[in-house]
Amino acid sequence: MNAVLSLVAVLALVGLAVLGVEAGGLYSLFGVIVPYIAIVLFLGGLIFRVLGWAKSPVPFRIPTTCGQQKSLPWIKSSKYDNPHTGFGVLVRMALEILFFRSLFRNTKTQIAEGDKVTYGPTKWLWMGAIAFHYSFLVIFIRHLRFFTEPIPFFVDLLQTVDGFMQVGVPVFYMTSLIFFGALGYLLLRRLAIPQVRYISLVNDYFPLFLLLGIATTGILLRHFVKTDVVGIKELTLGLLSFQPAITEGIHWLFYVHLFLVCTLLAYFPFSKLMHLIGVFMSPTRNLANNSRMVRHINPWNAPVKVHTYEEYEDDFRDKMVAAGLPVDKQPEPKPAQAEKE
Amino acid sequence: MHDAGKVIIGLAIFVLLITFPIWFTLASGKAGHRPELELPKNETQCVESKEYMKAWHMDLLNDWRDAAVRDGKRMYVAEDGKKYVMSLSLTCLKCHTNKAKFCDECHNYVGVVPYCWDCHVDPKGD
Structure with a gap:
């Protein structure tokens, strides 16, 4: 049901763009206004969310630990799985962000030989995630050819590597295929595994269908519809230099592609896709586990007015001595005065 | 915070x-840069229509390459019935004599690096 709802939502977005452009002729709405709104929502929403996170206090070290903590010098500690230094945290974060280490550690619980519970490694989700994220990154950077003039060298280099197989003209990029395959796997996984389907919500399916829509329209535009890419670049450069102008003769499918991307941008800050930033700000990842070495004082502890024993004794020392009670600090003798009296 | x-x-x-x-x-400072093509002076009609060539010239060239190099067929009959020799050097480049002022204009603009010139000599005009 959730999956169907998400699919219907994406199809409705496609229909909206087709109708708006083909029947309504609303080129400046879909070509100029919507992209501007989307990018403002994306950047504004993202900053808003990050500032919100930054306002939540993290008074104590709460790292998830996956190895021996640093304690006595002769006990070997896990430097990166249970880091106690800033450098260790840096390595841990790099492994997490670049290689999805915590997902790599994923295990699967199974019942073997009738009644034995076993835990085995399962790397499929990790593989799908790596394939998806890296091909998405390559596709994202590749698209800079439509957004920069002149085109930076690394975009050309990436395109050459990505199109290394030289299949068809224009060359079919490897990442197009990998992106599509990985997305398909991530979607099928949600649909096919009963436990995962049970916990899958509309906002899990929606980005998947949205990205599938973006990938489909993108591949269609490159290999089958072949709209005017020079015109498209004129449009994007106009948007970037804040002198928007609609170029005539761009195929309606391009506006569908653009509208789906705009939806993704606008939706991004308010969805689970914020893990793009969240991964950097996870206290369970980015804090060093140095609770044994550094005293962390709760920054919002209310100031408590205390009255120590020493102060108490100062107040009542004479009376205590007079009553014969032991005192830590002996009363100062007052020899001069005593002699006079 | x-x-x-x-x-x-x-x-x-x-x-x-x-x-x-x-x-x-x-x-x-090149946001306003637009490709400017130098069109052939002696000819006004390409092998196919301008719209078709703009969108599909790479497929046409690819088909020509396959037909000429792999199947040995060299005759191309256009939509309007005219016959052309399937040859980049002899047909296309006869009119489009300067790669830098024709091909490269759009290709550089949208970051396309065709591998035609891995084998063919690129014409530099007169």
């Missing part, structure tokens, strides 16, 4: 990266 310094630096880097196309193109 906690760790304000780190958060603001992080956000600044992110915004800088995302807006890369804006400031990069602004710095290069």
Whole structure:
């Protein structure tokens, strides 16, 4: 049901763009206004969310630990799985962000030989995630050819590597295929595994269908519809230099592609896709586990007015001595005065 | 805000990266650059219509390459019935004599690096 709802939502977005452009002729709405709104929502929403996170206090070290903590010098500690230094945290974060280490550690619980519970490694989700994220990154950077003039060298280099197989003209990029395959796997996984389907919500399916829509329209535009890419670049450069102008003769499918991307941008800050930033700000990842070495004082502890024993004794020392009670600090003798009296 | 310094630096880097196309193109000062093609002076009609050539010339050339090099067929009958020799050097480049002022204009603009010139000599005009 959730999956169907998400699919219907994406199809409705496609229909909206087709109708708006083909029947309504609303080129400046879909070509100029919507992209501007989307990018403002994306950047504004993202900053808003990050500032919100930054306002939540993290008074104590709460790292998830996956190895021996640093304690006595002769006990070997896990430097990166249970880091106690800033450098260790840096390595841990790099492994997490670049290689999805915590997902790599994923295990699967199974019942073997009738009644034995076993835990085995399962790397499929990790593989799908790596394939998806890296091909998405390559596709994202590749698209800079439509957004920069002149085109930076690394975009050309990436395109050459990505199109290394030289299949068809224009060359079919490897990442197009990998992106599509990985997305398909991530979607099928949600649909096919009963436990995962049970916990899958509309906002899990929606980005998947949205990205599938973006990938489909993108591949269609490159290999089958072949709209005017020079015109498209004129449009994007106009948007970037804040002198928007609609170029005539761009195929309606391009506006569908653009509208789906705009939806993704606008939706991004308010969805689970914020893990793009969240991964950097996870206290369970980015804090060093140095609770044994550094005293962390709760920054919002209310100031408590205390009255120590020493102060108490100062107040009542004479009376205590007079009553014969032991005192830590002996009363100062007052020899001069005593002699006079 | 906690760790304000780190958060603001992080956000600044992110915004800088995302807006890369804006400031990069602004710095290069080429935002208004448009491809300008030098059209052949002695001919007004290409092998197929202008719209078809604009969108599909790469497929046409690919088909020509396959037909000529692999199947040995060299005759192409256009939509309007005219016959052409399937040859980049002899047919296309006869009119489009300058790669830099014709092919490269659009290809450079949208970052396309065709591998025609891995084998063919690129014409540099007169």
